[in-house]
Amino acid sequence: MAYDLLEEYLRVERLPHVWCPGCGHGVITHALACAMAELRLDPDRTAVIGGIGCSGRAAFLFDMDAMHTTHGRAIVFATGLKLVRPQLTVILTLGDGDAVGIGGNHFIHACRRNLDLTAIIYNNSIYGQTGGQVAPTTPPHKKSTTSPYGNLEYPFDIAQLAIAAGATYVARTTSFDFRDMVKFIKRGILHKGFAVIEVLTHCPTYYGRLNEMRDPYEMLHRLKEHTVPLEEWEQLSAEERADKIVVGELHCQERPEFVESYYALITRMQSQQVKGDGN
Amino acid sequence: MKRYEQNGFFLEIEPRRCKGCGVCVQSCPMNVLILNDAGKVEAKEIMRCVFCGICEQRCPDFAISVHKSV
Ligand SMILES: Cc1ncc(C[n+]2csc(CCOP(=O)(O)OP(=O)(O)O)c2C)c(N)n1
Ligand code: SF4
Ligand code: SF4
Ligand code: SF4
Numbered sequence: 001m002a003y004d005l006l007e008e009y010l011r012v013e014r015l016p017h018v019w020c021p022g023c024g025h026g027v028i029t030h031a032l033a034c035a036m037a038e039l040r041l042d043p044d045r046t047a048v049i050g051g052i053g054c055s056g057r058a059a060f061l062f063d064m065d066a067m068h069t070t071h072g073r074a075i076v077f078a079t080g081l082k083l084v085r086p087q088l089t090v091i092l093t094l095g096d097g098d099a100v101g102i103g104g105n106h107f108i109h110a111c112r113r114n115l116d117l118t119a120i121i122y123n124n125s126i127y128g129q130t131g132g133q134v135a136p137t138t139p140p141h142k143k144s145t146t147s148p149y150g151n152l153e154y155p156f157d158i159a160q161l162a163i164a165a166g167a168t169y170v171a172r173t174t175s176f177d178f179r180d181m182v183k184f185i186k187r188g189i190l191h192k193g194f195a196v197i198e199v200l201t202h203c204p205t206y207y208g209r210l211n212e213m214r215d216p217y218e219m220l221h222r223l224k225e226h227t228v229p230l231e232e233w234e235q236l237s238a239e240e241r242a243d244k245i246v247v248g249e250l251h252c253q254e255r256p257e258f259v260e261s262y263y264a265l266i267t268r269m270q271s272q273q274v275k276g277d278g279n
Numbered sequence: 280m281k282r283y284e285q286n287g288f289f290l291e292i293e294p295r296r297c298k299g300c301g302v303c304v305q306s307c308p309m310n311v312l313i314l315n316d317a318g319k320v321e322a323k324e325i326m327r328c329v330f331c332g333i334c335e336q337r338c339p340d341f342a343i344s345v346h347k348s349v
């Protein structure tokens with residue numbers, strides 16, 4: 001198992017981390033570290049960028065260049081970094097609020113541009129860090145500190161949003177499915193273009209406590225029960241799909257990648273200039 | 280750090296990292312693990328362990344792991 005390699009990728013001296021007992025964010029971070037180890041990524045050529053939120057804190061557990069940016073703007077910092085250092089593998093650790101709440105606009109435009117970044121979305125259906133407020137991902141009727149009688153809104157489906165906006169690799173899984181997290185993160189990193197790996201995860205402290213699922217083990221199993229692998233999903237009727245969420249590799253497409261197109265343009269313009277100077 | 284060795288494998292527990300959430304205890308198919316009085320995980324029945332790695336995959340705190348002895 002790749003576990004023995006983890007110390008190469010993680011700042012183990014920072015453990016125990018700040019997340020609550022049983023929090024799914026630690027499990028996703030473990031899967032991300034395993035994916036890095038299995039790909040033998042060079043820590044000197046890898047960077048992790050987090051936003052603000054419990055999820056954003058994952059960035060500085062990695063023993064490599066990391067940025068803890070502003071809420072919703074991690075993609076902006078990652079875009080700048082990737083453009084000036086195209087040789088880096090740039091990975092984003094985003095919360096659901098961070099990615100599609102305050103950062104929703106940056107998110108859809110990153111999908112459209114197809115920059116070679118890998119965004120891991122720690123989707124716990126709530127604003128964890130600030131005390132359990134309703135998020136654009138909170139399912140209908142679920143409680144949060146700002147929807148104490150149940151959420152009246154309809155949530156974003158992050159994976160579908162990413163596909164519609166033009167992301168070229170989109171997968172969804174849960175914090176229960178450890179090997180799928182590792183597999184999809186690895187494929188997302190290897191994919192040339194904007195890759196989104198949405199991980200449905202558990203926040204026992206807020207989402208769980210407010211929705212009568214305080215026990216992290218029970219929350220993990222609920223996630224498993226509510227999700228259906230793509231192969232099975234295709235066989236289900238509309239009624240059978242209600243209340244369920246499809247997981248798997250949902251989308252993969254080849255399309256010109258922005259950073260490459262950008263440098264190709266620079267090279268082309270420079271060669272034209274050289275020719276021009278000769279005249 | 281505690282090490283429980285058996286049949287060419289070992290289970291490693293780092294009590295300093297364990298937050299006592301109990302997820303590994305509930306997830307273990309062989310009922311190997313318990314939480315002790317200090318709220319930390321312990322491999323009480325290591326004889327039953329099949330080194331499946333489920334506890335390692337469920338732990339959010341990098342506190343329990345399975346390794347091959349070399
Ligand atoms: C510009 C700005 N607005 C609001 C906040 C307050 N804030 C901090 S984290 C957060 C939401 C976190 O939720 P999410 O992104 O889902 O991450 P989680 O904590 O659930 O992992 C908010 C609203 C902030 N830090 N900056
Ligand atoms: S508040 Fe929720 S998301 Fe944040 S660390 Fe605690 S359990 Fe995890
Ligand atoms: S490796 Fe498997 S059997 Fe052994 S303690 Fe962990 S979950 Fe239980
Ligand atoms: S899952 Fe990890 S943190 Fe939770 S009780 Fe087990 S070893 Fe401790």
Ligand SMILES: [Mg+2]
Nearest residue numbers: 095096126128
């Ligand atoms: Mg959240």
